[in-house]
Amino acid sequence: MIRTRGLAHAYPGTERRRYPDVDVRQGGTLLVRGRSGSGKSTWLALIAGLRGAAEGDLFVAGLQIGTQRGAEIDAWRARCIGFLPQKLHLSSALNVADNLALSYFAAGRPRDDAAIAQALARVGVAELAARRPHQLSGGQAQRVALARAVLLQPELLLADEPTASLDDEAAASALALLQDSAAACGATLVIATHDPRVLQALPGAAVLDLNQIGLQANVDKRQKL
Amino acid sequence: MKQIAYLARLSWHYLWSRPLAAVLNLLLLTLGLAAITLVLLVAAQLDRAFERNLGGIDLVVGAKGSPLQLILSGVFHIDVPTGNIALHEVQALEQHPLVAQVIPLSLGDSYRGYRIVGTTPGYAAHYGAVLAHGRAWQAPMEAVLGAEAARGMARPGHEGAALLGAAFVGSHGLGGGGHAHGEHPYTVAGVLAPCACVLDRLILTSTESVWQVHEHATADDEEDLAILRQEREVTVALLRYRTPLAAVTLPRHINAGTALQAAAPAIEVTRLLRLLGVGADVLRAFGGVLLAVAALSVFIALWNAVRERRADIAMLRMLGAPPGRVAGLLLCEALWLALLASALGLLLGHGLAEVLGRVLLAQGLLPVSGWLWLPAEAGVPLLAMGVAALAALLPALQAYRTDVADLLSHT
Numbered sequence: 088m089i090r091t092r093g094l095a096h097a098y099p100g101t102e103r104r105r106y107p108d109v110d111v112r113q114g115g116t117l118l119v120r121g122r123s124g125s126g127k128s129t130w131l132a133l134i135a136g137l138r139g140a141a142e143g144d145l146f147v148a149g150l151q152i153g154t155q156r157g158a159e160i161d162a163w164r165a166r167c168i169g170f171l172p173q174k175l176h177l178s179s180a181l182n183v184a185d186n187l188a189l190s191y192f193a194a195g196r197p198r199d200d201a202a203i204a205q206a207l208a209r210v211g212v213a214e215l216a217a218r219r220p221h222q223l224s225g226g227q228a229q230r231v232a233l234a235r236a237v238l239l240q241p242e243l244l245l246a247d248e249p250t251a252s253l254d255d256e257a258a259a260s261a262l263a264l265l266q267d268s269a270a271a272c273g274a275t276l277v278i279a280t281h282d283p284r285v286l287q288a289l290p291g292a293a294v295l296d297l298n299q300i301g302l303q304a305n306v307d308k309r310q311k312l
Numbered sequence: 313m314k315q316i317a318y319l320a321r322l323s324w325h326y327l328w329s330r331p332l333a334a335v336l337n338l339l340l341l342t343l344g345l346a347a348i349t350l351v352l353l354v355a356a357q358l359d360r361a362f363e364r365n366l367g368g369i370d371l372v373v374g375a376k377g378s379p380l381q382l383i384l385s386g387v388f389h390i391d392v393p394t395g396n397i398a399l400h401e402v403q404a405l406e407q408h409p410l411v412a413q414v415i416p417l418s419l420g421d422s423y424r425g426y427r428i429v430g431t432t433p434g435y436a437a438h439y440g441a442v443l444a445h446g447r448a449w450q451a452p453m454e455a456v457l458g459a460e461a462a463r464g465m466a467r468p469g470h471e472g473a474a475l476l477g478a479a480f481v482g483s484h485g486l487g488g489g490g491h492a493h494g495e496h497p498y499t500v501a502g503v504l505a506p507c508a509c510v511l512d513r514l515i516l517t518s519t520e521s522v523w524q525v526h527e528h529a530t531a532d533d534e535e536d537l538a539i540l541r542q543e544r545e546v547t548v549a550l551l552r553y554r555t556p557l558a559a560v561t562l563p564r565h566i567n568a569g570t571a572l573q574a575a576a577p578a579i580e581v582t583r584l585l586r587l588l589g590v591g592a593d594v595l596r597a598f599g600g601v602l603l604a605v606a607a608l609s610v611f612i613a614l615w616n617a618v619r620e621r622r623a624d625i626a627m628l629r630m631l632g633a634p635p636g637r638v639a640g641l642l643l644c645e646a647l648w649l650a651l652l653a654s655a656l657g658l659l660l661g662h663g664l665a666e667v668l669g670r671v672l673l674a675q676g677l678l679p680v681s682g683w684l685w686l687p688a689e690a691g692v693p694l695l696a697m698g699v700a701a702l703a704a705l706l707p708a709l710q711a712y713r714t715d716v717a718d719l720l721s722h723t
Binding site (some may be wrong): 125 | 315326329643
């Protein structure tokens with residue numbers, strides 16, 4: 088579940104950027120569209136509790152973000168947010184299973200090898216548990232990263248450009264797997280993308296289009312000049 | 313507890329994900345710690361040896377020459393004597409009211425590099441030496457072997473008590489290879505238990521034995537022998553004062569009023585230790601420099617690791633790890649290095665001390681062993697941990713401050 092009201096954010100020394108209100112129910116899907124510089128990364132950072140909002144209200148996975156101390160928000164993120172980064176960021180020092188186990192370490196929970204094996208099996212890469220990340224193909228690595236993201240049954244799954252540099256077939260299967268994984272743990276799925284194929288593949292999803300406000304900001308600036 | 317175990321495991325993986333840097337840093341830290349361990353061991357054992365060998369000897373009297381040489385030859389038996397002194401002068405010293413005890417030593421012969429010392433029973437008693445086998449000498453040409461000398465002289469299968477009754481022939485000179493006094497063999501009467509003092513490396517006999525050997529070796533006829541008997545000599549005399557006040561007058565009295573030289577071991581050894589101390593300081597400084605280089609190297613390696621693993625670290629933070637846990641991971645990596653280097657450094661330091669000890673022993677010098685653990689060595693792991701923690705401080709801080717949101721921007 089995500090609900091924002093009058094959300095705005097400003098970097099030091101820059102203009103305040105306002106974001107449209109968003110309402111996504113628990114288990115729903117949201118596409119965040121925007122070119123680089125459109126504020127997409129900042130919006131995701133706000134949702135994940137990595138940055139503080141300048142004004143407005145923000146509810147994510149049952150929590151009003153912005154009133155907690157650092158440690159609380161870290162613990163909340165470990166519990167409620169699954170994240171699939173664009174560059175995957177699997178640690179090359181560890182094998183696949185140990186990479187997944189990092190989630191337990193980060194959350195301060197005991198390692199559960201059965202759950203790791205199950206998560207890998209669910210995305211179809213159970214046999215890769217002992218491999219190193221550099222021994223994986225791009226597709227396999229993404230599946231491993233997805234398994235890591237859903238390992239702790241998050242309430243919100245954030246995927247950053249999951250179809251970038253994939254061909255049509257691979258992009259379609261990646262999206263399907265993403266949806267399945269989110270559905271399996273009842274998570275709200277947020278996909279940040281500028282890929283039109285994603286929009287076509289998920290016709291029922293809510294859309295937050297940040298290109299529009301980017302443009303508006305540009306217009307505002309011009310008027311000032 | 314489980315978290316710490318996992319932290320240790322994870323940092324272990326991260327450490328060995330860069331094997332070359334890990335090995336290099338390990339090597340540097342190990343060498344630095346080994347040098348420091350070696351200095352600790354050798355300095356402590358030298359101090360102990362000096363203290364043990366000098367204990368209770370207030371003054372060493374011998375022929376004129378270098379006072380340091382007199383001490384080294386007369387007390388530690390590692391230098392040649394300055395010459396001989398007349399027996400009657402030593403006997404005169406014995407009557408002196410300020411002197412409590414005089415132990416005469418006659419040097420000149422050796423067997424397989426072990427010095428044969430003609431003396432009185434008071435010499436062994438002074439060091440509190442006890443017999444392991446046999447008995448003390450009772451007649452001329454009976455000898456008591458020091459523990460180390462006995463080990464060096466024993467044939468395989470004939471150690472300890474089996475040596476008793478064996479005969480050996482001393483050779484002229486202290487280094488071995490001199491003229492053999494073939495017509496005057498010694499008989500082993502006893503073997504001393506190890507006393508961790510200079511006696512271990514000596515062969516003790518009565519003063520008369522040494523006289524007997526040399527008088528017969530140099531005298532041509534009976535008349536000669538009679539003259540030699542009147543001019544009997546000893547090499548050095550070890551003195552114990554009756555009162556501390558003797559230190560003020562007695563050395564001056566001997567040096568100015570007689571043909572003898574008196575040297576106070578306390579003064580000469582202080583001078584010697586000052587010379588040796590420079591060597592120890594150089595080695596210690598060398599160890600310090602190695603450690604500093606190691607610290608710098610660990611720092612650079614960790615700093616680069618943080619840069620390389622910035623994404624890994626940010627990902628950990630994204631997964632919900634608090635900054636302290638991420639910084640702890642880096643600190644733990646440095647502590648692993650410190651732990652491994654401490655173990656290796658201590659082993660290497662002891663190994664080097666043992667090798668050095670064998671070399672010194674082969675030259676008949678002071679005994680140094682690697683099989684000795686000092687309480688001060690507990691400081692070595694602490695030092696290593698301190699150095700590692702210091703080196704990890706900035707990188708850990710860098711990791712602590714990693715901005716997670718960077719993961720989201722696609723630059």
